[in-house]
Amino acid sequence: MPEVVGGPPGAEAARRAASAVWRIESARIVGALARYTGDFALAEDVAQEALAEALVSWTRDGAPANPVGWLLATARRRAIDAFRRRSALDARYALLAGRLAEGEFSSGVQTGPGRVDDLPWDPDRVDDDVLALMFTACHPVLSPEARVALTLRVVGGLSTEEVARAFLVTTPTVQARITRAKKTIAAAGVPFELPPPEERRERLGAVLSVLYVIFTEGSTATAGDRLLRPDLAYEAVRLARTLAALLPAEPEVHGLLALFELTAARFPARTGSDGEPVLLEDQDRRRWDRSAIRRGLAGVGKAVGAGRGLGPYGLQAAIAACHATAPSVRETDWERVVLLYEALGRVAPSPVVxxxxxxxxAMAGGPRQALDVVDELAVSGRLSGSYLLPSVRGELLTRLGRTSEARAELELAARLCGNARERSVLLRKAAALE
Structure with missing residues (x-):
C-alpha cells in the first residue's frame, strides 16, 4: 500500500487500519470489483486509488464503521468515472449506471463517517470471486515472474515496494511487470471468471506453481544476506490456506499446503541468534513448531484420502513428514525417503529431484552410490551454474575422504551461491578441510 511519511498524528493510525483491512480483504475487494466492472486491470487500479484516498479521508475523519464497504464504494465511483471518461455511450458504463440506479451496489454504503450496515458483496459469490482472481493472476499468457508479482499484489495485498524487497529487485521492475501483466491480460481478452471444469485442474497447476515459487523464495532466499524471508513464506501459507478452503476436494492443494506447513515448522530452528544457518543435523528439534507439524500431517492425510495417489506436491509433503516425525537425522526413515524421491522423479522429473x-x-546406503548419481548429473550439465550440485558433491567427497576434491567443490559452490548466509557455511566447510 502507499507509503506514509510524517503527517498529522492520525496518519499512522489510518495507515495501520487501511493496511490491515487491505491485507485481509484485498482479494475479495478486487475480485468483487473485477466481477462488477468486467475489467481486471481497472478493478485493481481503482482499488489502489481507493486505498490511497482512504489514507487521506481516514486521517481526517477516522476509520468508517465498515472500512471494506467504504473502500468498495470509493472504488466503484472511481470505476464509473473511468468509464465516463472512456465514452459516455460505453455499454459497460450504461450497465454499471443501471445497476447503481437499481440499488445493486448500494448495500447500505455511505461515503462519509456514517454507518455502513452490510457487506458490499454477495456472500454466495465471494469464493468464486477470489478463485477467479487467483486463476486470472496466474493465467498461462503471463510470464512466471509476472504471475508471482501479480498474485502477491492483487491476491496477497502486498505493495509493489514489498514485492520488490521480497525478491531483491527494484520497485520500478515490479511495477513494470505488473503493468505489463495487466496489459497482456487485456490484450489476450482473458475473462474474469472461473475456468470451465474441464480446464480447471490443468489451470490449477499454474496457481500452485506460483504459490510454490513464493514459498520457496521465502524458505531459502536465493540472494541477499538472510537465509529466510519468513514474511514471504507465511504469505504463501496464507494464500494456500485460502485455496484449500475454496477447493477442498483437490488433493494437490492439500499436498501443497501440507508441504508449506511442514517446512515452515522448522523455521525457528533453521537459523541461530546471529542469523547463520543451522544444518538439519544440528537443529534443536524441540524448537520446531508442533502445531504446524500437526496441520501438515493432517494435510498429507487429506491428500492421501482423496484416493487419486499423491501428486508432486503431495509427495514432497510426504518427504517433509518423514523429517518432521523423526527424532533425529540418524533415525529418519531414509529408505522411505528414497522411495518417495523415486516416485517424485517419475511424476515430476527434474535434476533437483x-x-x-x-x-x-547417501544417508540410506552410503556416499559411494550417491556420488555416482551426482556425477551423472554433472556430466549431463542439467545443473550447470547451480551451487547445489557442487555443494552436494563436496559433501559426498568429504565423507569418502577425498578432501582436496571436496574442498574444490565446496569453494566452487560458494562462488556460485547468491545467498551470503549459505555462502559463509560453504566457505567454513571448505576451510575445515585444509
Whole structure:
C-alpha cells in the first residue's frame, strides 16, 4: 500500500487500519470489483486509488464503521468515472449506471463517517470471486515472474515496494511487470471468471506453481544476506490456506499446503541468534513448531484420502513428514525417503529431484552410490551454474575422504551461491578441510 511519511498524528493510525483491512480483504475487494466492472486491470487500479484516498479521508475523519464497504464504494465511483471518461455511450458504463440506479451496489454504503450496515458483496459469490482472481493472476499468457508479482499484489495485498524487497529487485521492475501483466491480460481478452471444469485442474497447476515459487523464495532466499524471508513464506501459507478452503476436494492443494506447513515448522530452528544457518543435523528439534507439524500431517492425510495417489506436491509433503516425525537425522526413515524421491522423479522429473534423491541415497546406503548419481548429473550439465550440485558433491567427497576434491567443490559452490548466509557455511566447510 502507499507509503506514509510524517503527517498529522492520525496518519499512522489510518495507515495501520487501511493496511490491515487491505491485507485481509484485498482479494475479495478486487475480485468483487473485477466481477462488477468486467475489467481486471481497472478493478485493481481503482482499488489502489481507493486505498490511497482512504489514507487521506481516514486521517481526517477516522476509520468508517465498515472500512471494506467504504473502500468498495470509493472504488466503484472511481470505476464509473473511468468509464465516463472512456465514452459516455460505453455499454459497460450504461450497465454499471443501471445497476447503481437499481440499488445493486448500494448495500447500505455511505461515503462519509456514517454507518455502513452490510457487506458490499454477495456472500454466495465471494469464493468464486477470489478463485477467479487467483486463476486470472496466474493465467498461462503471463510470464512466471509476472504471475508471482501479480498474485502477491492483487491476491496477497502486498505493495509493489514489498514485492520488490521480497525478491531483491527494484520497485520500478515490479511495477513494470505488473503493468505489463495487466496489459497482456487485456490484450489476450482473458475473462474474469472461473475456468470451465474441464480446464480447471490443468489451470490449477499454474496457481500452485506460483504459490510454490513464493514459498520457496521465502524458505531459502536465493540472494541477499538472510537465509529466510519468513514474511514471504507465511504469505504463501496464507494464500494456500485460502485455496484449500475454496477447493477442498483437490488433493494437490492439500499436498501443497501440507508441504508449506511442514517446512515452515522448522523455521525457528533453521537459523541461530546471529542469523547463520543451522544444518538439519544440528537443529534443536524441540524448537520446531508442533502445531504446524500437526496441520501438515493432517494435510498429507487429506491428500492421501482423496484416493487419486499423491501428486508432486503431495509427495514432497510426504518427504517433509518423514523429517518432521523423526527424532533425529540418524533415525529418519531414509529408505522411505528414497522411495518417495523415486516416485517424485517419475511424476515430476527434474535434476533437483534427482540431486535430492542422491542425498537420501547417501544417508540410506552410503556416499559411494550417491556420488555416482551426482556425477551423472554433472556430466549431463542439467545443473550447470547451480551451487547445489557442487555443494552436494563436496559433501559426498568429504565423507569418502577425498578432501582436496571436496574442498574444490565446496569453494566452487560458494562462488556460485547468491545467498551470503549459505555462502559463509560453504566457505567454513571448505576451510575445515585444509
Amino acid at each position: 534427482e540431486l535430492n534423491r542422491a542425498v537420501a541415497v
